[in-house]
Amino acid sequence: MAEQRVATIEDVAREAGVSRQTVSNVVNRPGIVKEATRRKVLVAIEELGYAPNAVARRLRQRRSSTIGVKLDAYSGGISGVVLDRFVHALTEHASSRGLRVLVYAARTLADELGYINGLADGGEVDAIILTGTALGDPRAERLRERGMPFAAFGRPWGAGDADHPWVDIDGAAGTRAATEHLLARAGEHVAFLGWPPDSGTGDDRERGWRAAMGDRAAPRLATLDGVNEGRRLVRELLERGETPVDGIVCASDALAIGAHLAAVRAGRPDLQIVGFDNTAAAEAIGISSVEQLPERVAEGILELLMGSEGTEIRRGPAPQTAGLLVEPRLIVR
Amino acid sequence: MAEQRVATIEDVAREAGVSRQTVSNVVNRPGIVKEATRRKVLVAIEELGYAPNAVARRLRQRRSSTIGVKLDAYSGGISGVVLDRFVHALTEHASSRGLRVLVYAARTLADELGYINGLADGGEVDAIILTGTALGDPRAERLRERGMPFAAFGRPWGAGDADHPWVDIDGAAGTRAATEHLLARAGEHVAFLGWPPDSGTGDDRERGWRAAMGDRAAPRLATLDGVNEGRRLVRELLERGETPVDGIVCASDALAIGAHLAAVRAGRPDLQIVGFDNTAAAEAIGISSVEQLPERVAEGILELLMGSEGTEIRRGPAPQTAGLLVEPRLIVR
DNA sequence: CGAGGTGATTTGAACGATCAAATTTTAACG
DNA sequence: CGTTAAAATTTGATCGTTCAAATCACCTCG
Secondary structure, three states: OOOOOOOHHHHHHHOOOOOHHHHHHHHHHHHHOOOOHHHHHHHHHHHHHHOOOHHHHHHEEEHEEEEEEEEEOOOOOOOOHHHHHHHHHHHHHHHHHHOOEEEOOOOOHHHHHHHHHHHOOOOOEEEEEEOOOOOOHHHHHHHHHHOOOEEEEEOOOOOOOOOEEEEEEEEHHHHHHHHHHHHHHHOOOEEEEEEOOOOOHHHHHHHHHHHHOOOOOOOOEOEEEEEEEHHHHHHHHHHOOOOOOOOEEEOOOHHHHHHHHHHHOOOOOOOOOEEEEEEEEHHHHHOOOEOOOOOHHHHHHHHHHHOOOOOOOOOOOOOOEEEEEEEEEEEOO | OOOOOOHHHHHHHHHHHHHHHHHHHHOOOOHHOHHHHHHHHHHHHHOOOOOOOHHHHHHOOOOEEEEEEOOOOOOOOOHHHHHHHHHHHHHHHHHOOOOOEEEEEOOHHHHHHHHHHHHHHOOOOOEEEEEEEEEHHHHHHHHHHHOOOOEEEEEOOOOOOOOEEEEEOOOOHHHHHHHHHHHHHHOOOOOEOOOOOOHHHHHHHHHHHHHHOOOOOEEEEEEEOOOHHHHHHHHHHHHHHHOOOOOEOOOOOHHHHHHHHHHHHOOOOOOOOEEEEOOOOHHHHOOOOEOOOOOHHHHHHHHHHHHOOOOOOOOOOOOOOEEEEEEEEEEOO
């Protein structure tokens, strides 16, 4: 049945008639051990079903080969999927690079700072990944103090993009592509439905629309996120009928769905609308959307932390403080 | 800035003029140490910014206070948002019980078995949580052999519900509630739109509908999951018009959305439809749905593994092989 | 044949904490 | 005040591995 005591490196050494260290070498640096010895040891390992104790190794090496990621609260809205896909992709890429992923949740900033301390001092993780960082983020500050490597999913808006290592989605490129698509396919009156100013992400997405529109004029609507909000604004816009509208680029799928519902209700079911995030909801309804590709972000983050090839996290404060922008992809439906 | 070497228990002991063990006691069993000593040590801890090294503790205690959870890829089974919410809730509850959560991804069964071995032997985790287990699941088998505690989100269908510890959503209770709701609100012709037989989860959900319908007759449609599939079947049903339809209970939100789109197209936009999973898509469109409450599942799983109060995972094979059903909640829109 | 070098293997210490047992201090009581 | 029990604290060993240095085996060459 179950082996009560799992085999240790010592057991293998005895069985194979060699020393601990030789067994260790067979496992970690097979190149430096003589072929005959290596085979002997491998047989013993197989025999005893030995697997190295990761905890002991970590203690000795003072490295955990683990990264910590915060899970943000499930907000219930349409978004949030992006982050989940990110975590998932990160886990897959991390596995293939020999890293483990430890997730944690924290309700308050104080909790999170405490948790970060524990992870850092306890030697639990070699690096931490933050999401949604702002300029002068206290978490980033704390991590820097502790000398713990970290990177963020999201730009530290306003920091001249170089406050700490980050990877983000190029929202402007996404809305620009969406706008150009509608300009080519629907007509030149492409409106923008976004959020109130000063939200970083929102401004970025609006920027892409503006860039693509150039001198053309079209309404720019702003409201809080949400299906009902989007529906209301677009209903008013269409009922007013002052300006022609050939298409609408939206800052989120929630807004896009609202816009779509309003358009259908107003008798314009084929009004071209593009959302942002490419959520299941947009797919189900058949609305075009900008897909964020959080998988790329995950790759990028690991690259910042580990270099493009390595399997180890760089020690000390990250030398590279630059950021990396991932270009999203327009999904046309 | 950064303290190059983090303080160890030895440093604290020296600073406070006591022995290692006393410091350890202050941290872990404050009750047994004299008040004056305790204060002295706490001052030293504060002074040096000491935090215990979790890795060393784990090695000595031969316990990791960590549970492993597999992240499924996005498709099939307990998919998407439900699983993400589950992982999130699990993380929160685990934190409050002093556990960490390690996530892993595996593309193939062989990969997963290998990973499980590593986690188990390496002492990385004290327990593992599986999702989507079947009768005689090789992963469960392996874990039992290894003597590693585990529990599953999902029933081992067909095992008489007692193959290993599990927690699951009571799908039948959900569809029953949905059906009763429609019977009371829409009329007595409540159809069911589900999946082909023998899918465990699907049969369960159909069972709830049957139970609520009793002797009443109504169409039962089955197809693969997906918006387009649902739309097609419902369009055909409504076009045929042989039987009156007052409402439709669906086995998934994807099917429900398809049904809704077909109903709108067929000129019956107010046909009552209930989905399953309460996804953001259903919420956005305004379709009622059965909400799975994965948070409760997370609680239940921890309870199976740790008992209702403890902060430690039970050693050895779980004594309790029973399962636990969580009743879902109908969200009416 | 012995010095020197290279490659393979072994030995002892260390990583930082907790366990178990031993020791010291304090309290209680006749 | 002395004896004894209980409480508080310390000591030595240990968890399983890898690092760094030491040793051993073997080969080459003058």
